[in-house]
Amino acid sequence: MNIEHMANYGNGLVDSLAGPEFQKIEKKMFCQILGVLRREVGIRGIPKVLYRWRDEVKHMKQADWLALEKRGAPRAVIESTFDFIALMKVLDERFGMEKARDLVTDIHERTEAALLKTGSAVNLFAVPVSDLKACDDSFRSFAEYTKAQVQAAVEEGLHHTEIIEDTKNALSFHIHFCVIHEVAKAYGNPAWSFPWCRIDNVVYPKMGDRLNFTFTRRGTLPTGSHTCDFRFERSNGYSCKGTEA
Numbered sequence: 001m002n003i004e005h006m007a008n009y010g011n012g013l014v015d016s017l018a019g020p021e022f023q024k025i026e027k028k029m030f031c032q033i034l035g036v037l038r039r040e041v042g043i044r045g046i047p048k049v050l051y052r053w054r055d056e057v058k059h060m061k062q063a064d065w066l067a068l069e070k071r072g073a074p075r076a077v078i079e080s081t082f083d084f085i086a087l088m089k090v091l092d093e094r095f096g097m098e099k100a101r102d103l104v105t106d107i108h109e110r111t112e113a114a115l116l117k118t119g120s121a122v123n124l125f126a127v128p129v130s131d132l133k134a135c136d137d138s139f140r141s142f143a144e145y146t147k148a149q150v151q152a153a154v155e156e157g158l159h160h161t162e163i164i165e166d167t168k169n170a171l172s173f174h175i176h177f178c179v180i181h182e183v184a185k186a187y188g189n190p191a192w193s194f195p196w197c198r199i200d201n202v203v204y205p206k207m208g209d210r211l212n213f214t215f216t217r218r219g220t221l222p223t224g225s226h227t228c229d230f231r232f233e234r235s236n237g238y239s240c241k242g243t244e245a
Contacts, residue, residue: 001131003145008126010148012156014076021126025115029124032110033087036103040095049090056086060187068186073157073179081180084195085187097191104195108202124203129210138211139234143171146232169234174227181221181228190222197222200230212236 003009008016016022037046060082068078091100112124123129127145135141143166150173153159160177184193197220204215213232219225 001134003132003135003141003148006131006145007128008149009145010152012077012149012152013158014074014080014156015152016126017080019126025111025124025126028114028118029107029111032107032114035110036107040103049094052090052093053087056089057082060086060183063187065183065186068179068182071182073182077156077158077179078183081183081193081196085180085184085192088184088192088195089187089189092189092192101194101198105198105202108195108199112202112206123207124199127207129207133210139213139232140168142207142211142213143232146171164229165231170232172229172231174229175221176227178221178228184222193222197228204232208232208235 007021008019011019034046037049041049061079065073065075065078069075088100088104091103094100095103108124115123132138132141132145147163147166150159150161150163154161158179159175161173161175163171163173165172178193180193180196181190184190200215200217207213208215212235214235216231216233217229220228
């Protein structure tokens with residue numbers, strides 16, 4: 001299958017979030033959020049947390065984002081980051097940052113597991129892993145698919161990205177500017193962008209198990225690094241199915 005015909009190919013964040021696959025993912029994630037909140041605050045405590053979350057998103061929409069827009073970030077891209085950042089702020093206020101991070105990780109892990117259990121054709125990133133796995137060279141197909149997403153994020157104004165390495169056996173890139181990080185920082189705490197960064201660490205290793213690569217990173221913008229770095233390296237020394245690199 002041509003990767004250009006695969007689900008969500010070449011879509012930026014705004015288009016991806018508006019797509020049918022992400023709508024399904026969001027529903028599953030919301031169910032996991034409710035499950036985690038029920039465990040932590042009880043059934044009666046859930047409405048209060050949800051109200052605070054909704055109120056925080058509303059407040060973010062009313063905030064002045066002109067400075068960020070002047071740096072080239074479209075309003076639609078800025079607003080697409082609000083839900084996760086607002087959720088992280090609410091969890092941080094109620095449980096503290098360390099536990100909030102644990103809860104967000106739990107939500108991501110549960111959502112990914114739920115998608116796998118139901119036989120979803122995509123993962124938490126709405127990437128069609130099964131289609132990529134069926135390609136003759138699953139790693140390079142993944143790399144080309146990922147580069148298209150990286151380019152789309154640049155074109156929509158979400159990221160400023162530099163490709164560091166793009167070879168038969170590796171793909172590496174650095175994000176030097178991220179609207180998600182800038183929104184969280186402007187709103188009060190860059191660490192509130194954690195949910196977006198954490199998805200990488202939840203999803204990519206699982207994708208690597210199926211597509212024959214390892215994912216590593218040294219740092220992220222919210223943790224004080226100058227860049228968010230991504231490195232994907234082919235596993236097992238094979239360049240394609242049954243052929244040694």
